[in-house]
Amino acid sequence: MSSRYIFFSGKGGVGKTSMACATAVQHALQGRRTLIVTTDPASNLADVFEQPIGHHITPIAAIDSLWAMEIDPDQATEEYKARTLDPIRAIFPPQMVAVVEEQMSGPCTSEIAAFDRFTDFLVVNRASQPESFDVIIFDTAPTGHTIRLLELPAEWTRSIELAERGSGQTCIGPTATIQAAKVKYEQALATLRNAQQTEFVFVLQPEAISIRETQRAITELQRLEMHNFRLIVNGIIPPAALETPLFAARAKMQQHYLATIASALPYPNQRMTLFDGEIKGWQRLKQVAHALEDATATAPDLTSTVSVDLLGRNRFTRKGATSRRSWSAPLSAILAQIKPNSHRRTIFFAGKGGVGKTVASCVTAVWLARQGYKTLLLTTDPAAHLGDVLGVAVGDAPRQIAGVDHLWAANIDPKRAADQYKVRILDDARRRGRPEGAIQVMAEELDSPCTEEMAAFDRFIDYAVQDGWDAVVFDTAPTGHTLRLLELPVEWSKQIDVKVFASVDASAADGYAKARFGQVIEMMRDPAQSTFAFVLYPETTPIVEAYRAAQELATVGIQPGLMVANFVIPEEATTTPFVQARRAMQEHYLAEIGERFAAPQLTIPLLPQEVKGLEMLIELGEQLFQPMPELT
Incomplete structure (x- = not known):
C-alpha cells in the first residue's frame, strides 16, 4: 500500500464523493x-451508502472492513x-470560565472544532484509539474549501505562536489551554507534507472550469509543500450514447x-465513463470499484461531425421546447421570482457543488x-468561477461587464477582505478612544484564520445594503458553506460581536450590529x-441536500x-437505451422535486457543450425567460 491517507478533492459535481466511496470499497x-x-458540511456519505452514518465511526453494513464517519460541525x-x-x-x-466560554461562542470556534x-x-x-485502519480516505468539501482546510494547520500554529508572544488570547480560547492543539496541528502538517503517507486524488471532468480548478488547487497545495x-x-461519454x-x-x-488534461496535468490518472444511473448502494459501488482497477480506459474516438449548434436548437425546436418545459412552472411564476418589483430583488442561487449555480446565476x-x-x-465562493463562465475578468470590486449594459460583477477575495476588515475594525476602536493595550488584544484576536470568513461575510453585507441596484444576484458557495454565511446575520448578537468587538464598547457595537444586520x-x-x-440536477444527492x-x-x-433543475435531457434526445435510461431516472426525480418543494420549477436542458x-x-x-407565443 503506497499511502495511508488519501484526500479526494475537486470541483463540486464532478463525482468526488462517488469516487471516494468507490475507492474506499475497493x-x-x-x-x-x-x-x-x-x-463536507453538506455530507452525502449516508446517501451514497444508503444507510445512516453520522458523527461516529460507523461500520458499513454490506461491506466488511469498511467504516465511515460524517463530521458534524455542531457536535464537533x-x-x-x-x-x-x-x-x-x-x-x-x-x-474566568464564563469569560473563556464567551470567547468561544463565535462561528470560528465551529470551524476550528470541525478542523x-x-x-x-x-x-x-493507536494506543488510545479503539479502531485502527490501514487506509483513511477523506471526502472533502469542494476545492476552494478544501484548500482552506489544508491551510489551517499552518495558520492556526502561527496564530497560536503570535498570541503566546502577546496577550495569550486567541479567538478559540487562551493559548495556555490549547498547547496540545498546537502540537497536534504541527504533526498534522507534517503528515500532509509526507508523500509516503499522504496522497491527493483530484476528481475532474473533461471541461474547462474543472481543469482550471484542478490546476489552481495543485498549485496551492504545492505552495503548502x-x-x-x-x-x-x-463522466466520460460511453460508446453506448454516441x-x-x-x-x-x-x-x-x-x-x-482530455488532450488538454494529458498535456497540462501530467500526473497518474484513471478514466471513468458516465453510468446510465446513479452511483449509490453497495452493488453499484462495487461495480465502480472494479472499474477503478482498470486504468487503461480511453474515450471513444469520434470521426464524424456532429450537426448541433451551441444550444442544440436544431434538435430543440419550438415543438421540442414544449416537451422540455413540461416539468417547468408557468413562465409568469418563474419571472415573478427573479424580476424586481417595487423593491430591489436579491436572488441567492444555492445548492450542492457542481449543480450549475454559477451558470444559473450568470444566465x-x-x-x-x-x-x-x-x-x-x-x-462568495472561494472557487470563484464567474469570470470563467462570463468569459471576462472579474475582480474584487464591482466592474461593469463590457457587452452587457446595466451589468456589474464582483468576486469577493477573502484574504483581501480580511486585510481591509482588520484595518477598519482597529481604526474604529481607535476613534472610540480605546487604550492601545486593548487595541493590541483586539488585533491578536483578529489575526486568526477565521477572520477571512467574517470579512467575506462583512463584504457580503456591504453589498446587501448598498443602494443603487435593481437586482443583486449571488452565486453562493456550495450548500454547507452557504448556510453558514446566510445564518450569520441571524446569529450576530450571540456570536459576531463577541469576536469582532470584544475590546470595543459593547453597547455601541450591539447597536451598530442590530441596525446594520436587522x-x-x-x-x-x-x-x-x-x-x-x-x-440541482435530477438525482438523489442534490435533491436531498437541497431539501435539508x-x-x-x-x-x-x-x-x-424557485427550484432550478439543471442538465435535464430533452425528450427528443432519448434515441438510445443508455440515454433513455438516464432520462427515465431524471423524470422520476423531476416529479420528486415538485413533491418536496412548494416552489415553481425551472428546467435547464443538458446542452451539447459547456455554457460559457x-x-x-x-x-x-432568451430560451429560458423570453415568452414563447406557441405556449401562451
Whole structure:
C-alpha cells in the first residue's frame, strides 16, 4: 500500500464523493481496514451508502472492513468546547470560565472544532484509539474549501505562536489551554507534507472550469509543500450514447479537454465513463470499484461531425421546447421570482457543488441586465468561477461587464477582505478612544484564520445594503458553506460581536450590529425582496441536500422561492437505451422535486457543450425567460 491517507478533492459535481466511496470499497474488498471520513458540511456519505452514518465511526453494513464517519460541525463544536473548558473549570473561578466560554461562542470556534476533529485522524495515537485502519480516505468539501482546510494547520500554529508572544488570547480560547492543539496541528502538517503517507486524488471532468480548478488547487497545495497527486477523470461519454447527437457532441467536446488534461496535468490518472444511473448502494459501488482497477480506459474516438449548434436548437425546436418545459412552472411564476418589483430583488442561487449555480446565476443576471435592470452579480465562493463562465475578468470590486449594459460583477477575495476588515475594525476602536493595550488584544484576536470568513461575510453585507441596484444576484458557495454565511446575520448578537468587538464598547457595537444586520435579516426573510433559488440536477444527492438546506433555512424564516433543475435531457434526445435510461431516472426525480418543494420549477436542458461566454449566456437566457407565443 503506497499511502495511508488519501484526500479526494475537486470541483463540486464532478463525482468526488462517488469516487471516494468507490475507492474506499475497493480497498475494503482487498482486505484493508478502511475508514472514509467526510469534512463536507453538506455530507452525502449516508446517501451514497444508503444507510445512516453520522458523527461516529460507523461500520458499513454490506461491506466488511469498511467504516465511515460524517463530521458534524455542531457536535464537533460541543466536543471541542468541552475538552477546552473542562480543565479550566477544575482550576479557575466561574467568572474566568464564563469569560473563556464567551470567547468561544463565535462561528470560528465551529470551524476550528470541525478542523480539530479532522486532524485527529491524521495524528491518531493507536494506543488510545479503539479502531485502527490501514487506509483513511477523506471526502472533502469542494476545492476552494478544501484548500482552506489544508491551510489551517499552518495558520492556526502561527496564530497560536503570535498570541503566546502577546496577550495569550486567541479567538478559540487562551493559548495556555490549547498547547496540545498546537502540537497536534504541527504533526498534522507534517503528515500532509509526507508523500509516503499522504496522497491527493483530484476528481475532474473533461471541461474547462474543472481543469482550471484542478490546476489552481495543485498549485496551492504545492505552495503548502504538499505533493503526490493523482487524477480520476470522470463522466466520460460511453460508446453506448454516441448514436444520440446531443451526447456525441458532448463526447467531441470531451476529446479536446482530455488532450488538454494529458498535456497540462501530467500526473497518474484513471478514466471513468458516465453510468446510465446513479452511483449509490453497495452493488453499484462495487461495480465502480472494479472499474477503478482498470486504468487503461480511453474515450471513444469520434470521426464524424456532429450537426448541433451551441444550444442544440436544431434538435430543440419550438415543438421540442414544449416537451422540455413540461416539468417547468408557468413562465409568469418563474419571472415573478427573479424580476424586481417595487423593491430591489436579491436572488441567492444555492445548492450542492457542481449543480450549475454559477451558470444559473450568470444566465439570470445577464438576462435581467438586458431587460434594463441595473444588476450586480456577486460570488462568495472561494472557487470563484464567474469570470470563467462570463468569459471576462472579474475582480474584487464591482466592474461593469463590457457587452452587457446595466451589468456589474464582483468576486469577493477573502484574504483581501480580511486585510481591509482588520484595518477598519482597529481604526474604529481607535476613534472610540480605546487604550492601545486593548487595541493590541483586539488585533491578536483578529489575526486568526477565521477572520477571512467574517470579512467575506462583512463584504457580503456591504453589498446587501448598498443602494443603487435593481437586482443583486449571488452565486453562493456550495450548500454547507452557504448556510453558514446566510445564518450569520441571524446569529450576530450571540456570536459576531463577541469576536469582532470584544475590546470595543459593547453597547455601541450591539447597536451598530442590530441596525446594520436587522435590515439584512428583514430583506432575506421577505419574499417580495429576496428569492432563494435552489439549483440541482435530477438525482438523489442534490435533491436531498437541497431539501435539508431548505429545512434549515426555514428555522430562520427563509423559504425557497424557485427550484432550478439543471442538465435535464430533452425528450427528443432519448434515441438510445443508455440515454433513455438516464432520462427515465431524471423524470422520476423531476416529479420528486415538485413533491418536496412548494416552489415553481425551472428546467435547464443538458446542452451539447459547456455554457460559457456572453453570447451563449444571452441565447440561453432568451430560451429560458423570453415568452414563447406557441405556449401562451
